[in-house]
Amino acid sequence: xxxxxxxxxxxxxxxxxxxxxxxxxxxxxxxxxxxxxxxxxxxxxxxxxxxxxxxxxxxxxxxxxxxxxxxxxxxxxxxxxxxxxxxxxxxxxxxxxxxxxxxxxxxxxxxxxxxxxxxxxxxxxxxxxxxxxxxxxxxxxxxxxxxxxxxxxxxxxxxxxxxxxxxxxxxxxxxxxxxxxxxxxxxxxxxxxxxxxxxxxxxxxxxxxxxxxxxxxxxxxxxxxxxxxxxxxxxxxxxxxxxxxxxxxxxxxxxxxxxxxx
Ligand code: ADP
Numbered sequence: 001x002x003x004x005x006x007x008x009x010x011x012x013x014x015x016x017x018x019x020x021x022x023x024x025x026x027x028x029x030x031x032x033x034x035x036x037x038x039x040x041x042x043x044x045x046x047x048x049x050x051x052x053x054x055x056x057x058x059x060x061x062x063x064x065x066x067x068x069x070x071x072x073x074x075x076x077x078x079x080x081x082x083x084x085x086x087x088x089x090x091x092x093x094x095x096x097x098x099x100x101x102x103x104x105x106x107x108x109x110x111x112x113x114x115x116x117x118x119x120x121x122x123x124x125x126x127x128x129x130x131x132x133x134x135x136x137x138x139x140x141x142x143x144x145x146x147x148x149x150x151x152x153x154x155x156x157x158x159x160x161x162x163x164x165x166x167x168x169x170x171x172x173x174x175x176x177x178x179x180x181x182x183x184x185x186x187x188x189x190x191x192x193x194x195x196x197x198x199x200x201x202x203x204x205x206x207x208x209x210x211x212x213x214x215x216x217x218x219x220x221x222x223x224x225x226x227x228x229x230x231x232x233x234x235x236x237x238x239x240x241x242x243x244x245x246x247x248x249x250x251x252x253x254x255x256x257x258x259x260x261x262x
Contacts, residue, residue: 001029037203042089044220048126048154049085053078055125081122088151106145109255112181113139115146116174119153126157129166130187136173140181141255144232149183149250152228155221156185156248163246164189179254186247192240200238201226 004025005018060074120134142149153172160170168188175182192200196207206219229236229250240246 001025001032040220045088045151045224046085048158049081049088052122052125053081056081059125077122077125084122084147084150088147106147107143108146109141110144110146110149111139112142112174112176112183112252113137115149116153116172116183119150119157120172123154123157123172127161127170130161130164130168130170130189132157132161132170132172134173135171136175138174138176138181140176142181142252143255144234144252148228149232149234152225152232152250153183153185155225156250159221159248160185160187160189160246163187163191168245176254179256181252181254183250183252184247186245188245191242191244191246192238193242197238197240201236 004022007018007022008015056074056077059070064071064074116134116137120132120137123132126132157170157172164170164187170188171184171186173182173184173186175184192207196205199205200207201222203220203223205223226236233253235251237249237251238246239249
């Protein structure tokens with residue numbers, strides 16, 4: 001597919017035909033690359049809910065048979081994760097079909113504390129070591145597409161888990177300051193070198209795969225997060241110190257009743 005017909009110097013019918021064929025090949029190649037990217041994207045994003053579901057299945061297997069509380073908690077969690085995966089698949093298909101798709105039809109008033117609490121509840125099974133701690137959870141209304149905001153926070157948590165040693169910590173918080181909502185995911189992990197800080201949001205960019213024992217990363221997580229932040233009118237901030245840790249902050253405007261959002 002990489003090859004193209006060499007164009008003759010004479011501009012005749014053959015020249016036109018060759019040009020048309022070359023353009024068609026360009027389009028096919030572009031479509032093929034888009035598809036490859038979609039497959040990478042999808043598998044990256046589906047890994048987290050699958051981890052949560054298999055965590056609950058193990059829990060049910062061990063304790064659920066004799067403990068009705070564990071049983072109902074497990075069933076509820078698996079139901080909600082399955083729903084999350086269904087949403088995610090729909091969203092990925094949506095992205096695959098349209099390159100410039102927006103999420104606006106699913107926008108609703110969302111309570112920031114409820115949202116973070118849900119993300120926290122699901123993440124407790126992603127990782128025990130490093131431990132995930134809900135440090136602060138203040139409440140305010142934001143106008144957002146909650147499914148995608150949860151997906152974004154999970155990408156940050158997933159990364160924090162991947163790049164933090166077992167004895168480290170991951171702190172989640174939601175703070176309200178000056179009419180803004182700050183969602184923070186802070187870890188005490190390996191950090192990001194200064195020279196890479198500006199590049200980690202690029203598609204497929206990975207700092208150095210030899211830094212961790214994890215080989216699973218595709219370098220897509222943060223580029224998806226960037227897209228989600230933009231669609232939700234949020235700003236992202238990344239602070240990191242090598243060998244000390246990383247903080248990712250998503251900043252949303254607070255919704256006020258005097259405001260109309262179009
Ligand atoms: P990946 O699938 O490789 O994790 P991402 O786009 O999510 O892809 O992240 C890009 C790169 O940024 C990662 O390869 C990693 O090197 C770095 N990175 C992201 N989050 C963290 C973090 N919390 N701590 C250290 N490095 C991180």
